[in-house]
Amino acid sequence: MPKVMNHQLGREMDYPYEAAYPDRQFAFVFNINRCIACQTCTMACKSTWTYGDGQEFMWWNNVETKPYGGYPQHWDSKLLSMLEEKNPEGQTWDEKGTFEGKTIFETGVDPDRDQRVLGYLPGDEEWQAPNVFEEVARGAKGLAGPANGVSLPEHGTWFFYLQRLCNHCSHPACLAACPRQAIYKREEDGIVLIDQERCRGYRKCVEACPYKKSLYRPNTNTSEKCIACYPRIEGKDSEIDAGIPIETRCMSACVGKIRLQSLVQMERDGSWKNDPDNPIYYMVHEERVALPLYPQFGTSPNGFYIPPRWVPRSYLDQMFGPGVDEAIERYVYPSRRLLAVLALFRASRQIIFRFEVENGKKVGESEVTLPSGESKTLEIFNDKAIGYDAKGNVAVSITIEEPVHVRPKEHYNSI
Ligand code: SF4
Numbered sequence: 001m002p003k004v005m006n007h008q009l010g011r012e013m014d015y016p017y018e019a020a021y022p023d024r025q026f027a028f029v030f031n032i033n034r035c036i037a038c039q040t041c042t043m044a045c046k047s048t049w050t051y052g053d054g055q056e057f058m059w060w061n062n063v064e065t066k067p068y069g070g071y072p073q074h075w076d077s078k079l080l081s082m083l084e085e086k087n088p089e090g091q092t093w094d095e096k097g098t099f100e101g102k103t104i105f106e107t108g109v110d111p112d113r114d115q116r117v118l119g120y121l122p123g124d125e126e127w128q129a130p131n132v133f134e135e136v137a138r139g140a141k142g143l144a145g146p147a148n149g150v151s152l153p154e155h156g157t158w159f160f161y162l163q164r165l166c167n168h169c170s171h172p173a174c175l176a177a178c179p180r181q182a183i184y185k186r187e188e189d190g191i192v193l194i195d196q197e198r199c200r201g202y203r204k205c206v207e208a209c210p211y212k213k214s215l216y217r218p219n220t221n222t223s224e225k226c227i228a229c230y231p232r233i234e235g236k237d238s239e240i241d242a243g244i245p246i247e248t249r250c251m252s253a254c255v256g257k258i259r260l261q262s263l264v265q266m267e268r269d270g271s272w273k274n275d276p277d278n279p280i281y282y283m284v285h286e287e288r289v290a291l292p293l294y295p296q297f298g299t300s301p302n303g304f305y306i307p308p309r310w311v312p313r314s315y316l317d318q319m320f321g322p323g324v325d326e327a328i329e330r331y332v333y334p335s336r337r338l339l340a341v342l343a344l345f346r347a348s349r350q351i352i353f354r355f356e357v358e359n360g361k362k363v364g365e366s367e368v369t370l371p372s373g374e375s376k377t378l379e380i381f382n383d384k385a386i387g388y389d390a391k392g393n394v395a396v397s398i399t400i401e402e403p404v405h406v407r408p409k410e411h412y413n414s415i
């Protein structure tokens with residue numbers, strides 16, 4: 001099997017195809033701390049792409065409650081157990097952040113079944129309930145909650161919402177597993193698509209995708225998945241200006257303003273080109289405040305998450321790999337530049353390719369307790385974040401302090 005460099009694992013790994021990377025890659029950051037699980041994103045996707053007959057189980061975007069929820073049920077804990085069974089030596093990371101365990105491409109899968117990737121096919125019952133265990137917490141039982149209440153850095157009773165869609169991976173397992181070569185990754189933006197003409201519904205992609213984001217639609221006998229709203233990325237669905245890429249439906253509809261997306265520039269070796277003014281690059285590589293979901297699976301997902309700050313670290317370490325403590329610390333005690341970028345989340349319909357920060361005056365300060373227990377004073381400045389679209393035009397200009405508008409007296413009770 002060819003070797004490819006997996007930058008998230010810090011080492012080479014086996015992959016069924018030679019490495020090939022796009023010029024620019026669709027990527028996003030979700031801030032878990034802000035999500036209210038309203039499911040507006042879920043319904044925005046469904047009402048755009050997956051309504052109608054046979055689409056009952058097509059949840060390309062879903063928001064599940066961790067640790068118990070999942071669509072399909074227990075998708076992650078099942079695969080984690082399978083990997084541990086295949087590699088009893090341990091799915092661990094070394095001190096430098098290199099993964100020492102085995103990915104889904106490296107576990108010696110079953111050649112008799114023509115299985116190239118470790119995975120499993122969920123049963124019908126596992127696909128039945130998209131939001132099972134919603135808001136079910138782990139920790140103290142009963143309504144009274146823990147006797148000593150909850151306090152940071154970690155809550156004794158906890159849950160959090162995990163927002164999920166296809167990660168448009170750099171080493172997609174769905175693509176690797178398809179015997180028809182019906183799945184491809186676009187050169188121009190790295191979006192992973194299933195050619196509906198070539199697909200014969202063998203469900204190898206459903207079995208192989210570790211995130212279970214390739215879904216089988218029985219009435220067409222094909223598999224489907226998130227298409228990254230590609231007409232919007234191409235700027236063909238723009239009400240603003242033809243050719244300007246705009247946010248996908250699930251991102252654009254997000255009520256909690258937890259989502260920010262962009263296209264990042266890629267090097268030929270699959271790493272990201274140094275581009276610290278791109279907001280996604282900045283958060284992932286400069287601030288390291290956003291981490292990939294289950295990087296140990298090996299697919300190099302291009303969705304990144306700011307981890308929830310109240311959740312036990314051992315759970316988050318397993319979910320996001322090394323760097324959780326550092327990411328949470330940077331989130332609770334943000335630099336001025338990071339605070340400005342956090343203000344750009346969902347602030348414009350145009351995708352932001354570049355940002356700038358203009359310094360403003362100090363408007364406040366507060367005491368912050370870091371995860372380490374250390375206390376620090378956080379100074380807040382009314383800086384201005386300016387986001388630029390694909391053509392270099394200002395898409396949004398927003399200050400940290402929201403302006404206050406007082407409604408004129410004669411309009412108090414009108415809408
Ligand atoms: S729309 Fe935003 S806030 Fe609401 S569930 Fe989706 S990701 Fe969370």
Ligand code: SF4
Pocket residue numbers: 165166167168169172173174175192208209210211212213214225299
């Ligand atoms: S998340 Fe799954 S379906 Fe999407 S590209 Fe990665 S392996 Fe394929």
Ligand code: SF4
Pocket residue numbers: 044045046048049060061165166225226227228229248249250251
């Ligand atoms: S990017 Fe578009 S197709 Fe993909 S989950 Fe979001 S709304 Fe659905």
